[in-house]
Amino acid sequence: MGIVTASLSISVDGYVGSADEGQWWPVHERLHQWVFDLRSWRARQGMDGGVDSVSSQIVEDEFANAGAYVMGRDMFDFGEEPWGDDPPFRAPVFVVTHRERETLRRQGGTTFTFVTDGVAAAIERARASAGDRDVRLSGGASVVRQAIAAGLLDELNLHQTPVLLGAGVRLWDDIGPQWREMEPTRAVAGDGVTHLTYRFTRDA
Known part of the structure; x- marks a missing residue:
């Protein structure tokens, strides 16, 4: 794992x-x-x-x-336009947010799933998607802080x-x-x- x-x-x-x-x-x-x-x-x-x-x-x-990514909503909002239709992730991305949104599917295997029940839930879903590969928290600082605080x-x-x-x-x-x-x-x-x-x- x-x-x-x-x-x-x-x-x-x-x-x-x-x-x-x-x-x-x-x-x-x-x-x-x-x-x-x-x-x-x-x-x-x-x-x-x-x-x-x-x-x-x-x-x-x-x-x-x-094998999967977790990011905050601010990072997603900043990157959505410049990333375009072919974002660099090429894996499932779980966005921690308070605002619901339908899953976005992009080229290269990137999907953005919006998780409204916190960082722990986003990491759990990312683990299930990543299989035996890593879950990478790509920012911003708030998401990483919350993950550290929660162990x-x-x-x-x-x-x-x-x-x-x-x-x-x-x-x-x-x-x-x-x-x-x-x-x-x-x-x-x-x-x-x-x-x-x-x-x-x-x-x-």
Whole structure:
């Protein structure tokens, strides 16, 4: 059976986005600029060319291992138009939302199912769809925080970009007061990014 894993680009001071709508896109580009020229990422968007590197291999592996995705409604609303008819997921996507909507079916095997009864229910449905592959939480921060707080996340991949943002949406807020032990399993330097992976340890 696969694991429940999350991947986010994050600043050194722990921010994964901007809380200021006017700065949303500049902050997004700064946090994610490391990925845009990678061959594996470009191929997934239907584009040619790109750089082959350790970062490209990591992104390729993340796509290959994912059997289903979970995301928040804000991320879906932002991405629906630019993703178009052929989104890059090519797997079932479960959108955590308070607003009902019919399931959307897109090219390449991507479906968007809207789940109104919380993150745990979305992850459960994603697990059933993923089979022996991973369930990947693709954002935003609120969905990942809720999964951490509920003890539902097995692995956290942080793509740390070398910038201090000073303000914005912090990943580490509202995850609860209890300790959660983590085991570092990877630290790899890429071009303009450091890839960090942690496994959550479970009590015996």
